[in-house]
Amino acid sequence: ERQKRIRNFSIVAHIDHGKSTLADRILEMTDTISKREMKNQILDDMPLERERGITIKLNAVALTYHAKDGQDYIFHLIDTPGHVDFSYEVSRSLAACEGALLVVDSTQGVEAQTLANVYLALDNDLAILPIINKVDLPSADPAGTRQQIEDEIGLETDEAVDISAKTGVGVAEVLEKIVHDVPAPTGDLAAPLKALIFDSKYDDYRGVVLSIRVFEGTVKKGDRIKLMNSGAEYEVAEVGINSPKPLARDVLMAGDVGYITAAIKDIKDTQVGDTVTSAAQPTSDALAGYRQMTPMVYAGLYPTDNAKFNDLREALEKLQLNDAALTFEPESSQALGFGFRCGFLGLLHMDVVQERLEREFDLDLITTAPSVTYHVDLHDQTTKAVENPAEMPDVSAIKDIKEPYVKASIMVPNDYVGAVMELCQRKRGQFDTMEYLSDTRVNVIYHIPLAEIIYDFFDKLKSSTHGYASLDYEVDDYRESDLVKIDILLNGDRVDALSFITHRDFAAERGREIAAKLKKIIPRQNFEIPIQAAIGSKIIARTTIKAYRKDVTARIHTGDPDRRAKLLDKQKRGKKRMKAVGKVEIPQRAFMAVLQTD
Numbered sequence: 001e002r003q004k005r006i007r008n009f010s011i012v013a014h015i016d017h018g019k020s021t022l023a024d025r026i027l028e029m030t031d032t033i034s035k036r037e038m039k040n041q042i043l044d045d046m047p048l049e050r051e052r053g054i055t056i057k058l059n060a061v062a063l064t065y066h067a068k069d070g071q072d073y074i075f076h077l078i079d080t081p082g083h084v085d086f087s088y089e090v091s092r093s094l095a096a097c098e099g100a101l102l103v104v105d106s107t108q109g110v111e112a113q114t115l116a117n118v119y120l121a122l123d124n125d126l127a128i129l130p131i132i133n134k135v136d137l138p139s140a141d142p143a144g145t146r147q148q149i150e151d152e153i154g155l156e157t158d159e160a161v162d163i164s165a166k167t168g169v170g171v172a173e174v175l176e177k178i179v180h181d182v183p184a185p186t187g188d189l190a191a192p193l194k195a196l197i198f199d200s201k202y203d204d205y206r207g208v209v210l211s212i213r214v215f216e217g218t219v220k221k222g223d224r225i226k227l228m229n230s231g232a233e234y235e236v237a238e239v240g241i242n243s244p245k246p247l248a249r250d251v252l253m254a255g256d257v258g259y260i261t262a263a264i265k266d267i268k269d270t271q272v273g274d275t276v277t278s279a280a281q282p283t284s285d286a287l288a289g290y291r292q293m294t295p296m297v298y299a300g301l302y303p304t305d306n307a308k309f310n311d312l313r314e315a316l317e318k319l320q321l322n323d324a325a326l327t328f329e330p331e332s333s334q335a336l337g338f339g340f341r342c343g344f345l346g347l348l349h350m351d352v353v354q355e356r357l358e359r360e361f362d363l364d365l366i367t368t369a370p371s372v373t374y375h376v377d378l379h380d381q382t383t384k385a386v387e388n389p390a391e392m393p394d395v396s397a398i399k400d401i402k403e404p405y406v407k408a409s410i411m412v413p414n415d416y417v418g419a420v421m422e423l424c425q426r427k428r429g430q431f432d433t434m435e436y437l438s439d440t441r442v443n444v445i446y447h448i449p450l451a452e453i454i455y456d457f458f459d460k461l462k463s464s465t466h467g468y469a470s471l472d473y474e475v476d477d478y479r480e481s482d483l484v485k486i487d488i489l490l491n492g493d494r495v496d497a498l499s500f501i502t503h504r505d506f507a508a509e510r511g512r513e514i515a516a517k518l519k520k521i522i523p524r525q526n527f528e529i530p531i532q533a534a535i536g537s538k539i540i541a542r543t544t545i546k547a548y549r550k551d552v553t554a555r556i557h558t559g560d561p562d563r564r565a566k567l568l569d570k571q572k573r574g575k576k577r578m579k580a581v582g583k584v585e586i587p588q589r590a591f592m593a594v595l596q597t598d
């Protein structure tokens with residue numbers, strides 16, 4: 001029967017090891033995409049993914065593979081992102097599959113997210129097929145990479161295939177391996193419907209589109225379905241698969257990966273991880289679902305135009321459907337007005353959310369500096385969770401402040417262990433253990449404040465190890481630290497959205513750095529603007545933005561009208577991302593000044 005010929009698998013790997021390129025070759029070799037339509041990393045269809053050359057969203061595609069045994073097999077392939085910030089996309093994808101292709105770049109070997117993804121696949125009881133990629137490159141070391149996979153991951157590599165996802169060498173063999181080594185799905189076709197929602201998105205015409213994996217039963221157009229968490233019931237408008245364009249089907253059955261639409265307009269009814277069942281004949285037990293993600297960092301998102309507050313709320317609700325890790329709640333700032341405090345899994349995630357809101361929902365936003373959540377113990381015996389530095393209680397009320405620490409594992413060649421330890425030490429890290437992976441490589445484990453990780457740790461790690469170190473981390477516990485809040489005053493007024501929290505030892509230096517940076521970023525105006533950094537009422541740094549002189553504003557003479565139009569347009573666009581605070585115009589970059597060093 002049909003079910004025996006279905007194979008559901010994800011492609012997982014460390015970032016840049018070639019997942020999306022392998023997906024391209026598979027789509028091409030199975031004629032899912034014609035040569036004419038083919039372009040690189042075709043599943044990275046969001047403009048943002050294409051510009052940055054990274055995968056942000058999971059992407060499920062159905063295709064047909066004509067195997068050597070003469071049979072046609074139905075493959076459901078899910079391409080996944082590699083960056084730590086998007087690992088929730090990976091774990092959700094894996095729950096819909098029976099197998100995972102583990103791609104390892106043979107010029108880089110096993111890296112931190114290679115290992116992290118293997119653990120995720122093992123958690124989901126998946127068959128793991130190691131694949132050695134980029135063997136076309138002169139610096140490829142397939143034998144060494146196999147050895148690393150055996151020693152450091154503990155997977156057999158006798159069956160691993162050497163491939164070049166770029167040229168296509170070896171990919172035909174991978175397709176056969178999928179048929180033989182990824183188990184076919186099981187699941188009773190006659191049982192009541194039980195399907196897992198692993199992703200969703202909002203479509204203006206069709207309402208919520210649910211990406212689902214059917215585990216039991218069948219679903220077709222006209223069926224009444226029930227979303228088990230919310231209890232909401234709907235009539236199915238369409239079922240189908242992505243190929244990669246949506247393609248309506250008569251029915252989806254146990255083992256299939258596809259989508260359902262049901263004119264769902266109420267966004268709150270749907271939740272990834274929820275189980276879809278039949279309204280008439282509901283299943284008794286829901287699927288396990290997903291654990292809720294806890295945001296790592298928080299930042300305020302404000303519309304530059306205060307009248308757009310409700311638009312922003314609606315946009316966040318719709319985006320959340322497609323980005324299950326995003327959280328938000330309303331907040332207000334004296335400087336910025338009404339906005340939302342949003343939770344993200346990391347800075348790349350934050351950046352992506354802001355960009356998607358601006359592009360997909362046509363909003364102009366100001367993002368404030370990101371912050372972790374602090375636990376503040378007060379003298380009145382209560383504890384307050386502070387996600388916004390501006391809300392830090394007065395020093396006199398505070399007994400102690402605890403901050404989140406991560407357990408960071410850093411994989412690095414022996415030669416760089418010294419450099420890594422020095423960096424971790426400088427970032428207030430506490431040494432845990434060091435594990436020898438082989439004669440030449442170690443896994444160094446440190447406990448480091450999350451705030452230092454999001455600040456510039458990764459860049460510093462890459463530069464101090466010539467790119468050889470890779471990092472994975474998870475939040476571990478809260479530890480007490482000597483932290484202080486630094487306020488920034490512009491023209492004598494405290495700007496709440498510029499406040500930040502730092503370790504006391506770094507306070508004076510950070511205060512000076514930021515004052516100096518703001519001086520560069522904030523445009524001159526026709527009056528002098530003093531900039532001060534303060535802890536409580538104590539000023540720790542000061543500088544001044546001078547008033548502009550007349551000649552600076554003299555008209556730019558440019559003969560070319562095209563060029564003048566472009567200049568004006570550029571100025572106008574730059575203008576949007578400004579916020580007037582009192583009399584001072586503050587550009588977006590100023591709110592991020594807290595983040596960048598040098």
Ligand code: GDP
Binds near residue numbers: 014054082135165166
């Ligand atoms: P992903 O982050 O794992 O999805 O990686 P991509 O598929 O986006 O590939 C990252 C980069 O590696 C791209 O520039 C690809 O062109 C390149 N790449 C992927 N596979 C190969 C390969 O087999 N050989 C070579 N030379 N380059 C490859």
Ligand code: MG
Binds near residue numbers: 019020021054080081
């Ligand atoms: Mg990719």
